[in-house]
Amino acid sequence: MMNELFRKRIGFPLEEEISFANLDQVLERTALALPFENVRVMNRSTIEFTEESLKEKILDRNEGGLCYDLNSILYLFLLENGFETRLIRGVVFNQTHQKWSETGKTHIAILLRNKGRQYLVDTGFGINIPLKPVPLTGVTVSSRNGEFRVQKEASDHGDYCFYFKLKHKDKEWKKGYAFDSIDMVHKLSEINEIQHIIASHPASGFNKRLIMTRLTERGSITLAGNSVTTWTDGRMEKDEIDYTRFRKLARDAFGLNL
Structure with a gap:
């Protein structure tokens, strides 16, 4: 059911097998179909984060969501289609103030393993999303949205850093977020804490305006x-x-x- 509903939401044929080779098509369609939005946070109508509540929000009610919503639903869909994936936590770099976000490890993204190599997959970073899996090797990946790379880079927040340079917008590389490749989300209930921080923390960028x-x-x-x-x-x-x-x-x- 999850597989069928997600495919319907993003407009991907039910009968077409999803493989690493056509994963970029899935990411493109997901980006076009699922908006990044904070309506429930601003309405103070967030509810307990579970697999069922997530499915209802995005697949039944046709809403979008923030990183933890969008990447979690994609993670579940990829799992159901046979991919080896896990959810990881990251700390966003605040471009305006040129410092790491005070909300801590509140960015949720996906690590995917294919043929022994690891890739970052992210459909929940606003419009700064790569639309393709990004290898954890420092190699630059290009899409219609710009250029993206993940560098091994030790910091207080993890062992890798995601960089982006959006087409038409950025002349220089921007630091997106740091993440820890072994700091996994073991169960979706852990995201309740992140949802609470995003909804209530003074430094959150998502609890002040729609x-x-x-x-x-x-x-x-x-x-x-x-x-x-x-x-x-x-x-x-x-x-x-x-x-x-x-x-x-x-x-x-x-x-x-x-």
Whole structure:
């Protein structure tokens, strides 16, 4: 059921086998279909994080979510399709303040093993997502979204660091987050603590204003506070909007009813 519902949500054929070779197609469709959004955090309507509540949120109610929602549902889907995967924790690098986030290890991502090699898979880092598995070897991976790499880099937060350089936006490499390749999430109930931190911590960037963003076929769209930002074929447009238009765009562009 999980397999069928997820494929339906992202528009991937039920009869087509999913392998490492076509995993980038799954990641592309997931990025287009599942918005990164914090509606439940802002509405204070988060509930206990379980496999069932996650399925209901994303596959039955057609919502999106934050990193722990999006990567957890993808992780379960990949497991069901025979992949060797695990969830890991990371600490996000705050670009504005040029320091590690005070919320600690609250970023959830996926490590995938294929033919003895490990790869980072992430569909929950806003629009800064690689759309392809990124090897843990320092090799740069390119997609329509930009360039991405994972470097072995010891820090207080782990043994690897994820870097990105978005197409049309970044001239230099940006540090995304550090993660520990052996600090696994052993059961989904552990994510309840992360969800609580994101919802309540003063340094959390997701408990102060509504944010929703996703990739589109030609760029991206982001609603944040009182603005809408669209990127189309490398060109950016940003407009101030009132709450009425925000609600309409949330419904029309993200399928979310506020």
